[in-house]
Amino acid sequence: MADKAILHVHNHDGLPRVEVGAHSFMCIGAKPPFDHPHVFLTFGDEHEKVCPYCSTLYVYNEALGEHGASPGESVWAGEDAA
Known part of the structure; x- marks a missing residue:
């Protein structure tokens, strides 16, 4: 079981x-x-990722x-998000 949630982000x-x-x-x-499809991205040693x-x-x-x-609105909180 994961010990922390992974940030989900959108660019609606x-x-x-x-x-x-x-x-x-x-993303x-x-x-x-x-x-x-929700894709897992990691920066590694870079500061930008597409x-x-x-x-x-x-x-x-x-x-x-x-x-x-x-912007803060880019964080997706799940189905209950407005």
Whole structure:
């Protein structure tokens, strides 16, 4: 059983870039039902990563913390999210 939740991020608004504070996260594309297969991405030694499904450019920003993103609305909280 995992000891912490993995950050899930979307780019529903089609922004040119989304910043995330976690080294590893899930990209879901757009909000359901328009999401793509949820893909696990990790920065490794890099500070930028492009999602292979939706081509969103993700940029690592340590200041956001493990569960943060900018814009903040890009964090997906699950089916109960508004």
